[in-house]
Amino acid sequence: MDFKKIEKKWQAKWDEAKIFEANVNPKKKKFFTSIIIPYVNGNIHIGHSFTYTRIDAYARFKRMQGFNTLLAEGFHATGEPILGAIERLKKNDKSQIETFKMYGATDKDLQMFKRKGPEFAAKFWMEKIIESSKLMGFSVDWRRKFVTAIDPAFNRFIEWQYNTLRKKGYVIQGTHPVIWCLHDQSPTGDHDRLKGEGESPTEFVLLKFKLESGEILPCATLRPETIYGVTNLWVNPAAEHVKVKIDDETWIISREAVQKFKDQLKDVKEIGIISGKRLIGKSVRNMVTNQRIPILQGKFVDPATATGIVMSVPSHAPYDYVALKELGVEIEPISVIKVEGFGEHPAIEVSEKLGIKSTKETEKLDDATSIVYKKEFHTGVLREITGKYAGKKVSEVKNELIEDFVKQNVADKIWESSNLVICRCTNRCHVKILENQWFLKFSDKEWKNKVKQCISQMKFHPEESRIQFLNTVDWLDDKACARKSGLGTRLPWDKEWIVETLSDSVIYMAYYTIARTINENKISAEQLTDGIFDYVFLGKGNLKELSKNSKLNEKLIRGMREEFEYFYPVDLRNSAKELVQNHLTYALFHHVAIWNDPKYWPKAYGVNGFVTVSGEKMAKSKGNIIPLKNLVEKYGSDIVRINIATANENMDDADWKEDSLKTFSSRLASLEQLVKNLKRAKRKSVNNLDSYMESVLQNCIKGATENYETMKFRSGVQYSIFQIFNELNYYIERCDGIKGCNQGVLKNCLSAVVSLIAPFTPHISEELRYNLGHKDFISLGPWPSFEDKKIDKNILELENIFKKTLEDLAKVLKLAGKKKNAYLYFVTDKELNYFKDPVAYLQKMFDFKKIELYKSSDRNKYDPENKSSRAKYGRPAIYLE
RNA sequence: GCAGGGGUCGCAUAGUCUGGUCAAUUGCACGAGGCCUAGGACCUCGCGGGUUAGUCCCUACGGGAGUUCAAAUCUCUCCCCCUGCACCA
Numbered sequence: 001m002d003f004k005k006i007e008k009k010w011q012a013k014w015d016e017a018k019i020f021e022a023n024v025n026p027k028k029k030k031f032f033t034s035i036i037i038p039y040v041n042g043n044i045h046i047g048h049s050f051t052y053t054r055i056d057a058y059a060r061f062k063r064m065q066g067f068n069t070l071l072a073e074g075f076h077a078t079g080e081p082i083l084g085a086i087e088r089l090k091k092n093d094k095s096q097i098e099t100f101k102m103y104g105a106t107d108k109d110l111q112m113f114k115r116k117g118p119e120f121a122a123k124f125w126m127e128k129i130i131e132s133s134k135l136m137g138f139s140v141d142w143r144r145k146f147v148t149a150i151d152p153a154f155n156r157f158i159e160w161q162y163n164t165l166r167k168k169g170y171v172i173q174g175t176h177p178v179i180w181c182l183h184d185q186s187p188t189g190d191h192d193r194l195k196g197e198g199e200s201p202t203e204f205v206l207l208k209f210k211l212e213s214g215e216i217l218p219c220a221t222l223r224p225e226t227i228y229g230v231t232n233l234w235v236n237p238a239a240e241h242v243k244v245k246i247d248d249e250t251w252i253i254s255r256e257a258v259q260k261f262k263d264q265l266k267d268v269k270e271i272g273i274i275s276g277k278r279l280i281g282k283s284v285r286n287m288v289t290n291q292r293i294p295i296l297q298g299k300f301v302d303p304a305t306a307t308g309i310v311m312s313v314p315s316h317a318p319y320d321y322v323a324l325k326e327l328g329v330e331i332e333p334i335s336v337i338k339v340e341g342f343g344e345h346p347a348i349e350v351s352e353k354l355g356i357k358s359t360k361e362t363e364k365l366d367d368a369t370s371i372v373y374k375k376e377f378h379t380g381v382l383r384e385i386t387g388k389y390a391g392k393k394v395s396e397v398k399n400e401l402i403e404d405f406v407k408q409n410v411a412d413k414i415w416e417s418s419n420l421v422i423c424r425c426t427n428r429c430h431v432k433i434l435e436n437q438w439f440l441k442f443s444d445k446e447w448k449n450k451v452k453q454c455i456s457q458m459k460f461h462p463e464e465s466r467i468q469f470l471n472t473v474d475w476l477d478d479k480a481c482a483r484k485s486g487l488g489t490r491l492p493w494d495k496e497w498i499v500e501t502l503s504d505s506v507i508y509m510a511y512y513t514i515a516r517t518i519n520e521n522k523i524s525a526e527q528l529t530d531g532i533f534d535y536v537f538l539g540k541g542n543l544k545e546l547s548k549n550s551k552l553n554e555k556l557i558r559g560m561r562e563e564f565e566y567f568y569p570v571d572l573r574n575s576a577k578e579l580v581q582n583h584l585t586y587a588l589f590h591h592v593a594i595w596n597d598p599k600y601w602p603k604a605y606g607v608n609g610f611v612t613v614s615g616e617k618m619a620k621s622k623g624n625i626i627p628l629k630n631l632v633e634k635y636g637s638d639i640v641r642i643n644i645a646t647a648n649e650n651m652d653d654a655d656w657k658e659d660s661l662k663t664f665s666s667r668l669a670s671l672e673q674l675v676k677n678l679k680r681a682k683r684k685s686v687n688n689l690d691s692y693m694e695s696v697l698q699n700c701i702k703g704a705t706e707n708y709e710t711m712k713f714r715s716g717v718q719y720s721i722f723q724i725f726n727e728l729n730y731y732i733e734r735c736d737g738i739k740g741c742n743q744g745v746l747k748n749c750l751s752a753v754v755s756l757i758a759p760f761t762p763h764i765s766e767e768l769r770y771n772l773g774h775k776d777f778i779s780l781g782p783w784p785s786f787e788d789k790k791i792d793k794n795i796l797e798l799e800n801i802f803k804k805t806l807e808d809l810a811k812v813l814k815l816a817g818k819k820k821n822a823y824l825y826f827v828t829d830k831e832l833n834y835f836k837d838p839v840a841y842l843q844k845m846f847d848f849k850k851i852e853l854y855k856s857s858d859r860n861k862y863d864p865e866n867k868s869s870r871a872k873y874g875r876p877a878i879y880l881e
Numbered sequence: 882g883c884a885g886g887g888g889u890c891g892c893a894u895a896g897u898c899u900g901g902u903c904a905a906u907u908g909c910a911c912g913a914g915g916c917c918u919a920g921g922a923c924c925u926c927g928c929g930g931g932u933u934a935g936u937c938c939c940u941a942c943g944g945g946a947g948u949u950c951a952a953a954u955c956u957c958u959c960c961c962c963c964u965g966c967a968c969c970a
Contacts, residue, residue, distance in 0.1 A: 039970060079970065178968070189969040198966080437968085468885060472965095475884065480968040501970060581884095581965055610964090615893085648894085651886075653963095655893075659909065666922075715895090718907075729924095808935040814926080816934050867934090878935065 001669055003636025007763040011134060019777055020139040022070035024566045031067035033059055033572040034509055035140070036579070037076040040125040040147065041085045043103035044132050046626045046644075047618050050611045050654045053645045054711060055574050056138045057759035058606075061708050062571075063139065064758060064781040070567055072512035073133065073140045077122040078149040078488045079501035086118045099620070103627055104128060118487065119150050132629045136637045137762050139779065144515040148504055149487040152525035153518050157511050158489040158504045160533040161594065162481075165440070166493070170593050172441050176480060177201040177415045180263060180432035181423040186485055187434075188423045196421030201431040204306060205402055206412040209233060209284035209293075215243065215250045217284055217295075220306030220414050223373070224402055225394055226313040227288045228385050229336035234298030234310040234323065235276045241308065243272035252279070254308025263432035264415055276303075287410040298323060300359045304428060306416050315345040316376060318368035322351055323359050337380040337394060346372045438497055439478040442589060448473050450592040451585075459604040461711040462650045465580065469605070472585045479503070479586070502582055506590040510537055513567045514560040527552050536560045537594070569599065574606030574711070577651050606711050609653035611644070638761035639665050642717070645760050649714040667721055668764055674728070674738075675750055675768050681743040683735070688837060690745045692799040693731045695791040697749050700724045702786045704756045713760070720756035724749070734841060747772065752784040798834040801874050805835075809846060812878055819880035820849045825856040825868035826876045835876070 014020065022030075035055050038044055044052065056071065063069040088096040089110060100110060105124070113121045126147055133140060146154045165171050178187040179201060190197050204220040207227050211217065217233060235241075240255045246266055252274060253261070261268045280297045300323065301310050314321040315333040324331055335344045342349055350368045359365070380394040389397050405411035415431035423429050441447065451473050460466040482497035489504055491497045514536060517523070527550045534540040535557060547554045575584060584605060591601050610617075613624040631640050642664050647654035700719040707716030728749060735741045751772055758765035758778050769778040805824070813819065822842070826832040832853055839851050854861035856868040856877065863879060871877035 041970095076970080081970065176968085187968060189967085191969065200966085434968090439968095464886085468965095471884060475966085477967085483968070500968065502968080505970095577886095578965070578970095582967070582969090651964095652894085657893095657909080662922090663908075670923090722907085805935090810926080811935045813934090865934095870935095875935085880934075 001665075001672055001764070003638060003764070004633075006767045007135075007137065007637055010763045010766045011137065013766075014139075014777070014779065017777065019779055020071065021141050021143060022068055022567075024563050025068050026566070028068040029066070030567055031059070031062040031069040031571050032072075032509075032513075032567045033062075033070070033570065033574075034072040034074075034512060035138070036573075036575045036583075037074045037148070037505060037508070038129055039076045039081060040122040040129065041082045042099060042125060043128045043627050043629060045103075045628055046613065046624075046631065046656055047611045049136075049628055049631075049640065049644045049656075050647065051574060051576055051608060052133075052138065053136070053641050053760075054606065054608060054713065055572070056136075056140075057641070057645055057713060058572060058574070058708070058711060060139055060759040060762060060779060061783070063779065064755065064783040066781055066783070069139075070144075070512070071138070071140050072144045072509070072515075073138070073142075074145055074508060074512070074515075075122070075126045075129065075147040076149075076501070076505060077119075077147050078486065078499070078504050080486045082118045082122050083486060086113055086121055090114055095620070102625075104629065122147060122150055128629075132627070132632075135632045136628060136641065139762075141516075143519060144512045145519075146508075146511065146515050148508065149489065153523065153528055154508075154511060155489040156525040156528045157508075157533065158499055159492040160528075160530045161504075161507060161590070162489075162499060163492055163530055164534075164594055165590070168593060170441050170444070170447065171481065172439050172478070173436055174439050174478065175265070175433050175435050176437050176439070176478075177203075177264075177431050177433050179417060179421050179429050181425060181427050181429050182259065183425050183427040184423060186483075187432075188421065188429050192424050193429075194422040194424055194426065196417065196419055196429070199417040199419050199421050201415045202418050204414050204416050205405070206307065206414050207311060207405070208287050208410050208412070209309075209311070210287055211252075211282060211284050215252050217252050217279075217309045218307050218412065218414075219309050219311040220416060221311060223313075223316070224405060224411065225382060225386065225389070225398065226316050226336055227286065227311075227405075229313045229315045229334040230286055230289075230293060230311045231314055231320075231331045231334060232293050232312045232324075232329075233284060233295045234301050234312055234320075235279045235295055236299060236301040236303055236308065237275075237277040237280055237297045238299070239276045239301070239303035239308060241274045241276055241279065241303075242270055243274060245269040245271050252309070254303035256304040257307045260414070260416075260430045263430065265433050265435065288405065296324075296327060296329060304430075306414060314347060316347050316372060318347045318351045318356065318365050318372060319359065321345075321347050322356050322361075322365065326357075326359055334385070336383055336385060337376050338383055339376050339380045342375070346376065434480075436494075437480050438482040438491060438494065440481045440503065440586075440589070441478055442476040443478050447589065447593065448476075451588045454588050454592050454598065454601045457598060458602060461574075461604065461606040465577075465605070465607040465651060468577075468580050468607075469585060469588075472581050473588075475581075476585065476589075502586060505583065506587040507594060509570045509573070510564065510568060513564040517556060517560050517563065521556060523552065523556075532557060536564055570602045572604045572606060573602055574608065576610055577607050578610070580607060607651055608711075609648060609651050611647075611656055612653050613656045614658070615655055635661060635665075638668070638764045642757070642760040646714045646717045649712045664721075667725060668761065670725075671750070671753060672764075672768060674746075675754075675771050677738050678743065678747055678750065678772070680738050681741040681746045682739055683742045686742060686745075688795055688799070688834065689731060689734055690742045691792045691795045693727065693745055693749060695793075695796050696727045697724065697752055698786060698788070698791045700727075701752060701756065701784045705783070705786060708759065717757070717760065720753065724753055724756075728753075734838070736841070754778065755782070755784050797874075798831065801831060801876075802835065802838060804874070805876055805878075806842075806845070808875075808878060809842070809880075812880060813846060816880060818847075821881050822846070822848045822851045823854065823862060823867075823879040823881075824851070824876045825854050825861065825863065825871045825879070827856055827871050827873045829855065831873070831876060 033055060035052055059069050059071040085096055148154055162171060181188045204222055205224040206218040206220055207224060209217045241252050242255055242258055244251050244258060246268055258268060279295050283292045283294050285292055298310060312320040314324050315335045316337060333345050339346050350372055354364050354368055356364050377394050382389045382392055384390050389401060417431060421429040455469050481500060481503035482491055483500045484496060486498060488498040491499060529550055531541050531546050532550055535546055543554055543557060547557060616622060616624060618625050639661055643661050644654060644656060700723055703719035704716045732738055732741055754765045754768045755778060762779055765778045832855055835853055843851055856871040865879055867877045867879040
């Protein structure tokens with residue numbers, strides 16, 4: 001079969017007939033869904049194929065069922081990636097050039113990217129994605145496309161969205177600690193890090209120690225309770241330290257810590273420099289216990305960590321104990337915490353047990369630290385020495401203790417990541433508190449409850465994902481919704497902030513409903529005032545006035561309102577499971593915030609797994625990211641579509657296996673053969689076998705339809721291809737070849753199969769339906785209807801008894817060797833009579849000379865071994881000789 | 882650490898909610914045979930162990946314990962794996 005030729009042909013016909021352009025039609029029920037917008041820094045690849053094909057298949061399924069179906073697609077350019085990509089391209093980054101080329105850009109294109117910049121590249125990839133989507137046969141209404149961050153009209157829509165949210169009090173301003181790169185002047189997200197993935201800002205306590213001269217040495221710790229056990233401080237003699245004025249106090253901190261404090265909103269004034277060396281040997285006063293303790297040299301102290309000053313608690317911190325020993329200083333450890341299973345000094349015990357000799361054995365020391373810390377935190381009880389906290393558990397008293405210390409001004413706080421974070425630019429990051437950051441108030445209880453109400457009204461495919469959404473709603477906290485860099489829409493009231501990428505792609509589905517009008521009439525952004533959007537989406541305002549102010553004619557505005565009213569809400573949104581915790585849930589938050597009336601809230605969500613390739617995760621380094629275009633050019637789209645769409649269901653990962661392609665192509669080829677040979681089916685009469693086939697067909701229609709409905713395509717296709725094919729083969733064989741089949745029955749079956757697989761193989765289905773004599777588009781239906789009355793349960797049962805008997809005969813023959821004659825004994829007349837027809841078939845199949853059928857109660861039967869006594873209903877007894 | 886999802890006969894998958902009809906579905910791989918316009922396909926059978934004229938028995942669904950006449954399926958516990966954890970698409 002020439003898949004590619006067939007595909008080209010039908011894609012052209014669809015285009016010409018505009019069958020995927022969905023318009024308002026009050027007489028028809030609508031179905032509205034959209035593809036998750038792809039990011040435009042490359043073409044769509046095999047990773048997109050699963051989600052996209054599932055959505056397209058579902059849209060096609062609904063269209064065939066008679067829904068006026070709108071499948072829309074837009075494009076995403078918000079954020080950093082395309083900027084970064086062009087940046088790298090300009091630096092002739094090899095991997096970036098390779099990536100672009102893999103997706104089909106030529107050298108000339110790359111030159112243009114460099115010359116014309118990110119917006120040009122974004123639009124270039126948009127066109128490539130559209131081309132690939134068409135090759136795949138996605139049934140998209142392209143009149144409604146847009147690019148976020150680049151289309152001025154869309155950006156205006158985002159402005160309206162945020163103005164609306166702000167009016168309702170859902171956008172708030174706040175301060176927030178982030179991991180920050182000084183060099184890039186931006187927050188360093190997980191994937192922007194060379195080192196330190198998963199690290200997040202943690203609040204450390206700063207305990208103050210006072211020099212005799214009055215300056216304060218602050219030490220950062222997560223274990224302020226050990227202040228009672230501090231024996232000394234550690235300072236790196238090689239590091240430069242700075243005297244700074246903070247509030248009314250003078251602090252001494254490492255050079256590296258100065259910027260950190262500035263970034264954490266402390267008013268820091270540098271007033272002098274002091275080397276680490278000069279601090280060593282001095283003594284400080286522990287401001288909690290009033291004890292004097294020495295400052296010792298600690299070469300292991302990293303001046304870039306926290307304040308560069310470290311307090312030493314040898315009884316409870318393995319590092320400190322080992323360092324003291326290494327230094328050869330005799331200091332009496334002070335025990336603060338009593339822990340079951342340990343003696344006075346847990347840190348010493350553990351260090352010795354692990355045989356740690358040097359501060360350089362960091363791995364062992366980290367182990368030891370974590371053992372001691374966990375044990376002490378969860379089960380440790382504070383000793384007498386801690387005064388008012390004595391007898392309490394560490395875990396219970398910690399917060400109280402911190403509050404007390406801060407109140408007494410013997411402690412302060414500092415944000416720091418627990419482990420080293422290095423930015424991709426190779427700079428070391430620290431924590432910065434961002435001021436005046438704009439947040440979506442996802443922590444709002446009432447807002448959360450509204451989302452939960454929305455979830456309770458929705459359908460989820462698979463149903464198991466519902467609980468994940470509910471958990472996400474509970475877990476979600478305020479979400480920073482704007483950044484200072486990247487492409488995007490500026491917050492209308494605070495222009496230095498740009499709405500970030502997960503926050504401007506949550507209600508764009510509404511924009512599709514009016515994008516056609518905007519695109520076709522070239523409506524400018526300026527004309528799209530908040531008033532217009534209020535009218536179109538919320539039904540507010542006076543049409544005449546709006547028309548006058550915006551210079552848009554009334555009909556146009558009313559048309560947009562009608563189109564929105566007709567197509568909204570979203571009937572299905574489907575994505576991979578990684579978006580559950582963000583995009584999909586955010587979309588619910590925004591919908592319930594903007595539209596009070598639940599009738600505009602999303603109706604159903606679908607969630608699926610990731611795509612793996614031959615069992616492996618996709619990765620650039622593995623070279624297994626295949627552009628969809630390449631796959632389609634190699635195999636044809638229908639085969640690719642059905643192979644990936646049925647690779648898995650529920651939330652399991654879908655594995656792309658090239659091996660299984662041939663399973664589908666051979667099935668489709670034999671389907672084509674059957675269609676071609678249909679006219680050779682000559683039998684006019686109708687027999688039991690025909691009713692059997694009709695009954696089986698009905699079951700398959702039912703099974704396929706029900707499974708498709710909940711996006712269980714793998715199970716659905718089990719019916720629509722595999723089961724039906726096996727039954728068809730059986731039917732044809734029992735009819736003694738295609739010429740013995742009833743043409744009407746066969747045609748009916750073939751038409752049904754062609755329709756049932758059309759959501760996955762639309763091109764081939766169009767072709768075969770045409771060959772079957774229909775002149776309409778199968779893409780527009782009809783969907784095979786399930787008719788219960790066509791199922792003959794009696795015949796189904798009897799034919800299955802017959803099949804079972806075939807198996808039994810084969811087994812017996814295998815064990816007993818070849819036989820000449822067969823005798824079958826039945827309990828009921830019903831079975832006996834049913835078996836009369838296929839006697840010839842049995843004879844031919846097993847090469848018997850003679851077959852005789854008896855009622856087991858028949859006195860005149862031939863039964864030398866009394867086999868007939870074994871006959872049961874549903875299982876005739878067998879005697880062979 | 883927090884949250885969610887899992888561990889089934891070589892691999893992958895169904896079955897678990899609603900205990901029995903489950904030695905357990907389906908695809909791939911593998912083995913035997915058949916077929917052809919000898920290109921790979923296609924068809925039939927087998928694929929835990931033993932046994933039989935279509936049968937029956939034993940051992941089995943991550944480990945262990947329990948509930949029950951009966952457990953892959955329910956309860957408890959342990960071990961292991963995967964995913965997400967935010968200013969990032």
